[in-house]
Amino acid sequence: TGTSKIIQCNFMEFYILERLLYNSNNEFEKDILELVDVCGETKLAGFLENIKLVIESENLLQSIKPRKFHSPDHYENLEDTLNHKLKQITMELTEKCNLRCGYCIYNSSYQETREHGIGEMTEETAKASIDYALKYSDQKDGIAITFYGGEPLLKFPLLKYCVEYSQKTITDRPLTFSVTTNLTLVTPEIAEYLASVEGMSVLCSLDGPKHIHDSYRVDISGQGTFDRAIRGLKYIVDAYGDRTKELVSLSIVFAPPYSYSKLKEIKDFLQGLPWLSKLSNTRITYPVQGDVFDIDENDEFLKRKRLNMKDEVFEQLQGRTLGAWSKNQYLDQLKKNEKIDFFSINAVQESLVRIHQRAIFDKPNDFYTFNACCVPGNRKIYVTVSGDFLICERAPGSPVIGNISTGYDVSKIRSSLIDEYTEASMEYCSNCWALRLCSMCYAYCLKKGSLDIVKKQKYCEMIKNNLVEDLKFYHYCAEVNPVGLEYLGNITSVG
Known part of the structure; x- marks a missing residue:
């Protein structure tokens, strides 16, 4: 309504x-x-x-058909937003990587991004990026600097240079750092350095026990990397000590073949190492759509396989395993009135937060947000090794929206990412029951630098189907233990 x-x-x-x-x-x-x-x-x-x-x-079954999204920062305030409210800058220190993960968006089967490259960011580009972050961030809110790759630890001296230059230059506002790493290059010395930097968090890639991790996460010669990765993670946990819960997190990619037994193996593995209990922030996701299978081919495969198939088997083939398994874990803890905390909680909690925190109106209005799209270049920018600006690391089809020499290309952002998106989307969004709860962002609808409305519509259907199930699940949980859901109101919603 x-x-x-x-x-x-x-x-x-x-x-x-x-x-x-x-x-x-x-x-x-x-x-x-x-x-x-x-x-x-x-x-x-x-x-x-x-x-x-x-x-x-209650003014139900009524709505005012929107003509455009309501988001002053996307429209009227765009230039001011871009010039004063930058919150995070992600620096691609290198295109090089010492791994060749089977689901990586930079492998040859993924058509929307570059393949593994050899480009490296120079000190001059890094310095200019940090200067840009200082100039366009807000003094009160501060700035977060993230080091990305490739594998950023291949450029560890440059990372240190960036940290030291930032600390020397950005002194009048909050400053934090983070690095995303595959862990294989971490030494005790690197771990100690990262732990010594105030506000430095580490996102560590590890997919579970050895046979699961090594099935996709291999090095250039095709050898598994689990032993090196778990060693590097132990160095980091030891270096951070009691601050591990706050500053170290784990990123798990749940890749085919999908099964509940695989998720249980990952859970048992994480619980089986006592020192891993210091990690409280674990995020598990599917591979980026398109890197291990094509969405159209997958749709056809599923249509053929749907006949005479048990629901659980179909869920696993369809890639819904993670959500279904996580909902069972969530519900079990909710029924027992326990603190809800398990390694795949993000697979269910994010949609529950969106539903719980939705805006509720007494009467219908035409206040509809810009789906879940950020203002390109506002919340974060991704700076490539050459100094070009992309929307973020999660949007591999992003167009170039500026560079460190000339700044944002406001005209391109407005025309290609805002006006074109609005015009192409409103025909469908204005008639969609899920508009207020939509989780669509640019990451799902850009291809080779421009908006792909066909791709967007496919994801729209997926989002709506998932939302129906999420609404059912949320209200079932509310019947089981309404007080147990109150914590959802205190979680900062992203998107």
């Missing part, structure tokens, strides 16, 4: 509403006649009157 309200009703009221909304007039009249036989005219009239009163009093 235009209010984002959800009503509670009994089974008969639900039955009537469902048929009113989804059946034709002739079918609905037939359903009503059948209901008269089941419950009698008096009871049926009572149900219908209750529904009518709720719809009228």
